[in-house]
Amino acid sequence: MSIPDLQNPSRAAQLPWWRRLLSALGTAAAVVVVGFFGIAFAVLPINFSSASSVTLWHTLGFLAALPCAILLIWRRSAPTAVFLLTSALTVLLPLSPLAPAVALPWVLARGSRNTWIWAIVLATVTISLPLWRDWHYGVNGSVWITEPGDVALDGPTYLIGGIAILLVSIAVGGARRWAGLAAGAQLAANQVSAEAVQLRGELSRQDERELIAREMHDTVANHLSLASLHAGVLEVTSTDEQVLANARAIREQAHRATDEMRVLISSLRDSTQDGYQGGVPTFADLRALVEQTRQTGVKVNAEIAAPGLNELPPALARATYRIVQEALTNALKHARGSGIGVLVAVQPEVRVDIAVSNWIVPRAPTDYADPNWKDWTPPGTGTGLLGMRERAESLGGGLSAAANNNRWEVRAWLPWTRA
Numbered sequence: 001m002s003i004p005d006l007q008n009p010s011r012a013a014q015l016p017w018w019r020r021l022l023s024a025l026g027t028a029a030a031v032v033v034v035g036f037f038g039i040a041f042a043v044l045p046i047n048f049s050s051a052s053s054v055t056l057w058h059t060l061g062f063l064a065a066l067p068c069a070i071l072l073i074w075r076r077s078a079p080t081a082v083f084l085l086t087s088a089l090t091v092l093l094p095l096s097p098l099a100p101a102v103a104l105p106w107v108l109a110r111g112s113r114n115t116w117i118w119a120i121v122l123a124t125v126t127i128s129l130p131l132w133r134d135w136h137y138g139v140n141g142s143v144w145i146t147e148p149g150d151v152a153l154d155g156p157t158y159l160i161g162g163i164a165i166l167l168v169s170i171a172v173g174g175a176r177r178w179a180g181l182a183a184g185a186q187l188a189a190n191q192v193s194a195e196a197v198q199l200r201g202e203l204s205r206q207d208e209r210e211l212i213a214r215e216m217h218d219t220v221a222n223h224l225s226l227a228s229l230h231a232g233v234l235e236v237t238s239t240d241e242q243v244l245a246n247a248r249a250i251r252e253q254a255h256r257a258t259d260e261m262r263v264l265i266s267s268l269r270d271s272t273q274d275g276y277q278g279g280v281p282t283f284a285d286l287r288a289l290v291e292q293t294r295q296t297g298v299k300v301n302a303e304i305a306a307p308g309l310n311e312l313p314p315a316l317a318r319a320t321y322r323i324v325q326e327a328l329t330n331a332l333k334h335a336r337g338s339g340i341g342v343l344v345a346v347q348p349e350v351r352v353d354i355a356v357s358n359w360i361v362p363r364a365p366t367d368y369a370d371p372n373w374k375d376w377t378p379p380g381t382g383t384g385l386l387g388m389r390e391r392a393e394s395l396g397g398g399l400s401a402a403a404n405n406n407r408w409e410v411r412a413w414l415p416w417t418r419a
Helices: 017-048 052-074 079-092 098-110 113-140 155-237 241-269 283-294 314-334 365-369 383-394
Strands: 300-305 340-347 351-359 398-404 407-415
Touching (some): 017 052, 017 098, 017 113, 079 113, 098 113, 098 155, 113 155, 283 300, 283 340, 314 351, 314 407, 383 398, 383 407
Antiparallel strands (some): 351 407
């Protein structure tokens, strides 16, 4: 089982400030203590021998004591390398056994079973050898003798001390390993819990989509079919040309709405589909939308400067068409009889600008003198404007709607995106 890297610097940066402070103080204390004993093991035995080779060896140990201790700063980020380097220095030079003993727990905390075996064997050697040297120096050179002539520690005492150092180091490493396993298990449990919550949310949303699809099929689609049927009957039985034209338009629109409804219902029911899978509106569809508005008897001044409309990404083409469609619907609903202006400007690979405006139709002549006229807003729930704004913002664009010089203006801009 993998062990989470709890001592990784990136994870350490996420710890509370007091934990980071304690960690820094612990590292500083380890460097100081290991450096002190390293110098002691290198310097104190020099007095017992005048041999130049021995003196040189201990001098090298004195020079290496502090660098060996400083290596412990990286025991978290590179535990194996630090352990091997400190072990090598301890074996080759007269240094204390504390440096490899301090580095060992970090190796055991992250290592496999094989790592435990060779690391403990090496630690046994690197801890035993310095203690054996110190015991061998006797009264004249032992670190534990404060005054010449004092009684040196006996062999069993050194043995017990070495075993104690090794066991403490192994125990700390085991504790760190256990903490890593516990943290890994907790992390895995949290991930499973998060995935379960996400799955429950997806299932709940799919149930809601199924419910909406059924309701749309049983109510809206049914009403559209009835409207198309009645329009067809009217188209067959009427002799008035205007009525025939209107009935034909109603039937065609009902058929188109029914087709789009079927695609929408299919998209709602199929959780594997990536969003709405309906057709992509084209330049001709936008022109037809404007023409259908004109057929209601409203004067529409349309300027569609969209040479690249047919090359728009699907999401951008749908948003452009739906915003124009909703804005025209609002104009017909709230200001029927007033002139409507439509502007669609496409800058390929840059953006799409949309503007739909209509004259404000007052409810009474006195409305023109109302001091709050500039703050006029159309009647209704505002869900149409909200839907248009959400469409624009979902693509990274924006939409504004406000009265300006007795005209209600809806302006939107959509960035060119391949999403």
